[in-house]
Amino acid sequence: MKKIKLQATTTFGLEAVVKREIQNMGFENISGSDGYVEFETDYSGMAKANLRLRSADKVLMVIGRFKAVTFEELFDNTFALEWDELIPKNGNFIITGKSIKSHLSSVPACQSIVEKAIVKKLQTKYDIRRFPKTGAEYTVQAALLKDTVTITLNTSGPSLHKRGYRHGQVIAPLKETMAAALVQLSYWNKERIFLDPCCGSGTIAIEAALIGRNIAPGLSRKFAAESWDFVPKEVWQEERKKAYSDIDYDTELKIYASDINAHAIEIAKVNAENAGVDDCIAFKQIPFNKLELMGDYGVCVTNPPYAERMGELDDVERLYRDMGKLFSKNKTWSAYFITSHEGFEKLYGRKADRKRKLFNGNVKTDYYQYFGERPPKK
Ligand SMILES: C[S@@+](CC[C@H](N)C(=O)[O-])C[C@H]1O[C@@H](n2cnc3c(N)ncnc32)[C@H](O)[C@@H]1O
Numbered sequence: 001m002k003k004i005k006l007q008a009t010t011t012f013g014l015e016a017v018v019k020r021e022i023q024n025m026g027f028e029n030i031s032g033s034d035g036y037v038e039f040e041t042d043y044s045g046m047a048k049a050n051l052r053l054r055s056a057d058k059v060l061m062v063i064g065r066f067k068a069v070t071f072e073e074l075f076d077n078t079f080a081l082e083w084d085e086l087i088p089k090n091g092n093f094i095i096t097g098k099s100i101k102s103h104l105s106s107v108p109a110c111q112s113i114v115e116k117a118i119v120k121k122l123q124t125k126y127d128i129r130r131f132p133k134t135g136a137e138y139t140v141q142a143a144l145l146k147d148t149v150t151i152t153l154n155t156s157g158p159s160l161h162k163r164g165y166r167h168g169q170v171i172a173p174l175k176e177t178m179a180a181a182l183v184q185l186s187y188w189n190k191e192r193i194f195l196d197p198c199c200g201s202g203t204i205a206i207e208a209a210l211i212g213r214n215i216a217p218g219l220s221r222k223f224a225a226e227s228w229d230f231v232p233k234e235v236w237q238e239e240r241k242k243a244y245s246d247i248d249y250d251t252e253l254k255i256y257a258s259d260i261n262a263h264a265i266e267i268a269k270v271n272a273e274n275a276g277v278d279d280c281i282a283f284k285q286i287p288f289n290k291l292e293l294m295g296d297y298g299v300c301v302t303n304p305p306y307a308e309r310m311g312e313l314d315d316v317e318r319l320y321r322d323m324g325k326l327f328s329k330n331k332t333w334s335a336y337f338i339t340s341h342e343g344f345e346k347l348y349g350r351k352a353d354r355k356r357k358l359f360n361g362n363v364k365t366d367y368y369q370y371f372g373e374r375p376p377k378k
Helices: 013-025 043-052 073-080 108-121 174-183 203-212 233-245 262-274 313-328 344-350
Strands: 002-007 028-033 036-041 058-067 092-100 138-145 148-154 192-195 255-259 282-284 300-301 335-338 353-362 363-370
Touching: 002 043, 013 028, 013 036, 013 174, 036 043, 043 058, 043 233, 058 073, 073 108, 073 148, 092 108, 108 138, 174 203, 174 353, 192 203, 203 255, 203 262, 203 282, 203 300, 255 262, 262 282, 313 335, 313 344, 335 344, 344 363
Parallel strands: 092 138, 192 255, 192 300, 255 282, 300 335
Antiparallel strands: 002 036, 002 058, 028 036, 058 148, 138 148, 335 363, 353 363
8 A cells, every 4th residue: 555654743742642652553654843743654544543543633644845935936846746646626625824934934825826736736637727626625734844845635634632522511621632641641551540530521531431441532533534535445444443343341440530510520421421431430529628539549630720711719729739638648649730820839739740831722731740659560
């Protein structure tokens, strides 16, 4: 099968998590930079990456990469790419773009040049003046960085965080891809107790359950490249089949999710049911200060209120103090908190063992990591 280069885009700060996922899937020639990881594979790998990547935003197919400081160079190099092999006569091609530290700084002008070059190339194959754009969607991106242009096609369609299980609104939900990254950045494994005591719509607990059961997060959704003629239809069927056969229905998971808000718990339960993991998670409405830790060597991963977007500052600060008190009672527990509140460590009562800068949407946050004692070897 034809070799292709894919680019998995990520939220800044999550590149290493996505790289590890890509390595674990056995992909080759992995490289990357801020906001993305690239690797080589074939069309089966395209389907596999879309279905299984947990923390990446999108999987783009790299069509070409070249230097351009003039519109002529942008046009000629874009025209030289194999658009006539990729986009059919009725293909709905949409051009997006971005430009950072490049001579060609006007994004609309670059988009227009790229569109003209693609149209001209397609006209070498199809005798047509205006393309109807009534067929499958081909979203082309021209990304300029320091005068290097990377032309990609978005194979995913809507971002991979749209798994399809989340319904109903809670305040400040975490993106599914970020929730999966927080779990993957922790030392949790399916043998250990998992707790999210401020679970909101349940995203972190649900992503932990998907990981624990080895359920590919993209199994319930469609991807843009499934409608493309040049990608064999069988690869999607085969990769879906493999993903289903890899699901581990047998391991009993000990995942607990609670929240002060009854409505959030109702929504979380429905979301877990939609994701097919309601049997793995015990949900409970309970305020944090009434919570007791059950068992040893548990892992808490949580996204408490920050007071920036929700919650009163006094309540939030009291909650952080309560969190420090509870986890200081049992040294075997590990606890992980994502928050933008810069006073978190002081309120919690201890400096984190590790801190990682992350963007939760546009909000600059830190991921505070407190490591408990290691569980005894079995
Ligand atoms: C930022 S939201 C969590 C969003 C969640 N990660 C999601 O994806 O939907 C914070 C949650 O903490 C809950 N919360 C606030 N104070 C609490 C407390 N004292 N005890 C337990 N939960 C609390 C809120 O009800 C809210 O659902």
